[in-house]
Every structure is written in structure tokens, then in C-alpha cells.
Amino acid sequence: MSKVLSEDNNDPELSARDKIVERRKAILAAIHEAAIEEFATRGVEGTSTQSIARRAGLTKPQLHYYIASKEDLYEDILVQILEEWRELFIDATTGEGPGEIIRAYIRKKLEFSRSKPKASRVFTNEIARGAPVLGKHWAPHVDATRSGVALIQSWVDEGKIRPIDPLLFHMHMWAVTQHYADFDAQVRRMMGIEEGQEIDFDRVEKEVTSLFLRSCGLE
Amino acid sequence: MSKVLSEDNNDPELSARDKIVERRKAILAAIHEAAIEEFATRGVEGTSTQSIARRAGLTKPQLHYYIASKEDLYEDILVQILEEWRELFIDATTGEGPGEIIRAYIRKKLEFSRSKPKASRVFTNEIARGAPVLGKHWAPHVDATRSGVALIQSWVDEGKIRPIDPLLFHMHMWAVTQHYADFDAQVRRMMGIEEGQEIDFDRVEKEVTSLFLRSCGLE
DNA sequence: AATTAGTTTGACCAATTGATCAGATCGTTT
DNA sequence: AAACGATCTGATCAATTGGTCAAACTAATT
DSSP states (O other): HHHHHOOOOSSSOOOOHHHHHHHHHHHHHHHHHHHHHHHHOOTTTOHHHHHHHHHHHHOHHHHHHHOSSHHHHHHHHHHHHHHHTTGOOOOOOTOHHHHHHHHHHHHHHHHHHHHHHHHHHHHHHHHHHTTTTTGTTTTHHHHHHHHHHHHHHHHHTTTTSSSOOOOHHHHHHHHHHHHHHHHHHHHHHHHTOTTOOOOHHHHHHHHHHHHHHTTTTOO | OOHHHHOOOOOSSSSSHHHHHHHHHHHHHHHHHHHHHHHHHHOTTTOOOHHHHHHHOOOOHHHHHHOHHHHHHHHHHHHHHHHHHHGGOOOOOOTTHHHHHHHHHHHHHHHHHHHHHHHHHHHHHHHHHOTTGGGGGGGHHHHHHHHHHHHHHOOOOOOOSOOOOHHHHHHHHHHHHHHHHHHHHHHHHHOOOOOOOOOOOHHHHHHHHHHHHHHTTTT
């Protein structure tokens, strides 16, 4: 700490120290990306550090220079995914009505499934295992979801939407949107989509939104 | 074949040969059960034959006496799961109306998630991997689902239900019901259910049914 | 030119992996 | 009692696992 402060006085555009830090960041990002890819398809225990290293363009000892252990890396990635889901919660701070909030939630969650399906699958895998690693970390996530459920409940109490079970309603939105990440292969097969072609997420978003809005009497 | 026929003439209650066959069946069933448990939580590649053997109460060489290889066992189990899902399809042979058929599908699928969550998860895992093994086997399954979709489409055409996207409607029913198997840990956490306690599947069935019936104007 | 911190490398480790095999053991039939 | 097929066992295999280590290398600082 003191070293950094004492030596970083001169600042010609980008110091050598900064370059090193930046490089480290880039390599760590590559490791995370490679690991997510592997974890998503092979699971934690089925993934070898070897394969992570290879995918990230590193050797195995090189990988271990940047990470402590496979389990450590896995935990980091899980926390990172939860972090990215921060913005994904239902809240009333925007001042919008139930319809718009539900629409926005479905849109954002579907966008995550579309753009980061692998990360979604790592999460699914962890839950399916009984969430042994996530256990210590997802309390805030659960709390945030709970407050979303409370918001939905308040809509029911105020007669803004039909009387539905708010917890199940929320979970079902989560389930359907998550489906498009976890069951990508099944969705493609059912839709008859060729390799390389894109799933029509506009169609999906329209239908999913309609499903949930109608069920609570908003459409 | 000829041996069996020639020697099986005398039949005192249960012949020795039958006993052997029965024993084999029982052991194979134990192996399948143990393997499903392991595959569901650790994935195929993360599961060791050792752990399967141990859980089934066998030694490793003993296990290999009954199965050819781990991949072989895995494929058998996947096919077996598809087999059990045979009865799970939407069809009009009962002569019932859309409402009853949808209700019955959700009930049956939820019952499967409740009673065999592990098997469900093995399936999910395979799909998340891109269905490399299932690929050769699930054509009938896909066809059956497609005919279910066609049935739903016919309801729309005949004006029996609201104009929904039949394929997505079907997939969403699948997604929500599957959720209760794959995300058991998450569901329990959100519902605040203690270890050992049961999830209230009546409440779930009621809400899921209502969700889909309302969305197609049947409730 | 020497020092330094950061990084990379090849060799190496004990443990486990999926799988095999010859020989031992078992209960049954002849 | 001999022979039989079915089953089980301990030893063993090459390959891979997650991870370590000292030594070498690199580039910037002194």
C-alpha cells in the first residue's frame, strides 16, 4: 500500500504499474470467461483446471499463479453472477405502475438469458446441487427478491392487480425467463432453429409478458 | 435362447433361473438409482464410478460386471427418463376439453417434479450440456410434444381458447413445472421451508394451473 | 550494470480416474 | 462329486486429477 503511494507520483499517461494491473485484470477476465464456459457445460467437479487453462490460453501452473484453487475460482464466479443480477430486481423506485415494472423485469431477465446463457447455467447448476457454495452469499439476493414479492403483494392489497400468490408469481417469472438460458438446446430443437441462427427473443418477450400480465388481470 | 427354452420346462413356483434374473434386475435398479442421485448433483463427468458403486453397495469391479461403462449407464438412464415421460404428453384421446387437458398435464408434470426431482435434474443437466447423448433418442419425445402443440393450435383455430403462441405456451408450462424439480433448493429458500419439511404442492398446482388457464382465457 | 518485482516454465507430486483381468467363490445342475 | 455358469475379488493398468516448486525469464527501476 505504502509502496504504491510513494512510487506512483510521476504519471506519464499510463504508468508501468497501471499496465501490470490492467494486464492482470485482462488475464483474470479471460480465466473467468473460460471457467464459466467449462463450468456451465461440465459442472464444477467435471471441469479440470487443465481445460480452464487451455481455454484461457494459459498453462496449468500459470493458471494457479492467478487463482488459488478451482473451488475458489468457482466461488468468485458465483458471486460475480449474483453481482450482475443486482439490477434485476423488482422495485418501485421508478414510480411506475405494476404493468410497466413487470414488463421491465421480464425484459431484463430475458436479456440476461440471451446475452449470458452460460453464466445463467452455472447458477442453475449450483442450485441443483443444493447451493452448497452459494449458501453464504445469496442472502442479499433472497432479501431483494422478498422485497419484490412484498411489492407485488401490495399491488394485490391495493386492488391494482388480481389476487395472485405473489411469491409463486415472482418465481414463475424467474422460471420461465431462466428457461431460455438453461434449455437453449431444447428451445432451439422445438423451434426448429438451425445451428448458428438466433432465437426470436422479441416473440418470446411478447408472449412471456402477455402470459404474466393476463394472469394478474393487466392485459 | 435355446438353452433357456429347453431347461425351463419344470416350474416349481420360481425357478433358479428366474431368481438369478430377478436378482440381476434388482442390482441394476439399485445401480440406476445410485447413478441418478450422483449424476443429478455432480453431473456425468463429475461423477466417479467409485461413488456410484459405493452408493449402490457394490465394489467398483462388481459395478463393471453389470454395466459396460459410465457413459453407457448414463445413456441408459437418460433413455429410461424419457420412457417415464411417455405418459406426460398432451393428447386429445381422452375426449376432454382444453381446460381439463391443461389441468391434467400440469398435475402430472408437477407430480413428476415432486416424486422424482433427481431424474428431472439429470435431464436438465443433459440439455444444458447441449444434449450430446440425448440427441439420438429424443426424436419421439420431440414429435409427441409437437403434436401437443398442434392440438393447442387447433383449440386456437376453433376459438376454444384465446389466440396464444401454442409452442411457447407449451414450453412455458414445461418450464414452470420443471422449475420445481431443478430449483428445489431455491424454492425452499424462498418459501422459508425448513430442512425435511415438504413443499406445499397443492398450493403450487393451484397457482400454476391458474396462471396458464387465465392466460388463454379459460378462467 | 545491478537489482527488483512480476511472471512463466518444466518437472514433479500423491491421489484418483475409468476400466481390466485372472483367479477365487458361489449355488445349481448333472 | 464333478462340472457348470454366474458372480465376486484383489491386484493392477495407464491416464488424469488438483496443485506445488525451484529455477528461469522478463521488463522496468535504481
